[in-house]
Amino acid sequence: MVRFSVIAALTLAGIASAQDQPAKPDAEKPAQPAPAQPATPEAPKEAPAGPSFFSGEYAELLSEGHTFVEGPCWVPTKEGGFFLFCDRVKDGGKTLRWSGEGKPEDWRVPSGSAIGTAVDSQGRIYQAETQGRRITRTALQPDGKPGLTEIIADKYQSSKLNATNDLVVKKDGAVYFTDPTFFTAKEDLQMDFCGIFRAGADGKVTLLDNSVKAPNGLCFSPDESLLYVNEYSLNKVMVFDVKSDGTIENGRTFIDFGKPTPQARGRADGIRCDADGNVYTTGPLGIVVLSPKGERVGALHVMGANNLAFGGKDGKTLLITAGNKVYTIKATHKGAGF
Template identity: 30%
Template sequence: MRTAFILAATLTVSACATTQQNTQLEDALETTGSIEIINQQALSYLAEDAKISIRGKGYRWTEGPVWIAEQNYLLFSDIPNNTVIKYQPNQGTSVYLAQSGASGLYEGDYGQGANGLLLNDEGQLVLLQQGDRRVAIMDAPLTSPKSEFITLASHYQEKRLNSPNDAVYHSDGSLYFTDPPYGLNAGMDDQRKEIDYQGIYRLSSDGEVSLLDESVNFPNGIALSLDETTLYVAVSDDAHPRWLAYDLNADGSIENKRMFYNAKALIGVEGEQGLPDGMVVHSSGNIFASGPGGVWLFSPKGEVLAKIRTGRLTANCTLSADEQTLFITAHDTLLSVPLL
């Protein structure tokens, strides 16, 4: 998320100190924020009195949560600290992987760690690495993490990507991802920026990178509808925050770009801090999407059903395997909300 660069310079809590603190927080169940029900349909998924619990805090900027169902834990990124953090229910948090996204692959690259995290069909950890400016697989089992990676995508037409941010897998094995400039030291003005635009891309199962849309300023979170006919993209544009939708064709191309939800009217409104960012699709087809004020619950048609008001800038979210818990990465914290 774009705001991370403003915040990263002001917070310097070490990961080791955070681990001890977060284990204590697990028992304390500190809470924050509130639930706003906008449409009664939301009550099928979210109670109005649901508590937003703090599961960890003291990070610099949290992002990219992914639930590891087989081992029953969550992984999430602390981007400026270049680490991936592990959260285990009833045990708290610990450092899972150091040098998660800035491994020194190229001399002079920025020190930003991994952003988005996800699993491929083989259960391997895939990382959107801001510092290394690539999409990569961790070359180690989940149970024995190492800062060793295999590159999946790092260039388009022989030019280095900006800083891959978020991604989603299609059932055919292709990967859709966004490539804003947030991982570059000077953002849009960085002299190391090789691609003029900020693309939305498709990485095919045979390794080919194709450009889908080069017209979106600051594409960020990305998700697929349950039937894989619609691609959703969050746009973290300060001047025009919004969510877009595209029709997804059988050949992997996109068309019929349209507004899913326009958040421009919320610019500068008290309590609506933050921009559209990461999202996750529920088995109902509804979408939990981080944005101004916290996490929004959308219907597939773009109707706002509820808002989970976190009280802080909010970057991303994901669901546990049983969909009974929504995990939220918000500024320097990891939050959770029980679902129905």
């Protein structure tokens, strides 16, 4: 079993000043996600005292030998539930399922090279497919297997989406998703910006923001009054106010990690909130925990971590994807929505 140490807390960092909203971002293609670095146990063994967000000292290796894992998500069912996560293998990728016991098994193959997964209140599975550059919805059959898959969004106005990356479903059923340009050739792009979009229950796709250069992971605060969006290229977390009509405003920097270094690799990629409003994001050395005020209050050292999800019957199991490996660890706080 491969293990990685937990850093109980890191030094505090204030909230950075609000970001100016440019009228139109340049069309420069953001940096592509770099291959995850091999996970190593090289991390400080001690850190300033602070609250613990992880019940164990180490994260446990669940599986390895994948191609490029991403998009973890917990799917609740009458029987309890299971995790899904994506592996961007050749020939269309696949989505795997893990029930909490044994090893992950194939669930949806191929999966359109999906790298983002979410679930709605009806148990339907939404995925951001990079191959088709679209958002799909897959019905969940009584036996837990995938049913019919339908396209929810693949265009904005008359233009094909860039490369849908991550998504989250609001309580009202609207799907919020990010659309950077990763994995899509420059000559195939039909839009000159990256966007944060909303696909409503009526099927309408609305552009919410195009000021973020490379929008990636996103999640809501527990009360859905805030939308957190990771900016991959600039390595920072943005936060927006969510208006009553579902649009967003007042985009500002929540925390800026700065340029990754050999000693602190890791970027703002996947992101989740716990039930108390703390923010868990990938970043330097693995997972960084931020208070609702943007203070660094904890961390979990897993080099190569690119996404995470809360799950389990109590909402306190974290599934972490990292390059070609998947890890689990128990959290002391349950995830938002549990």
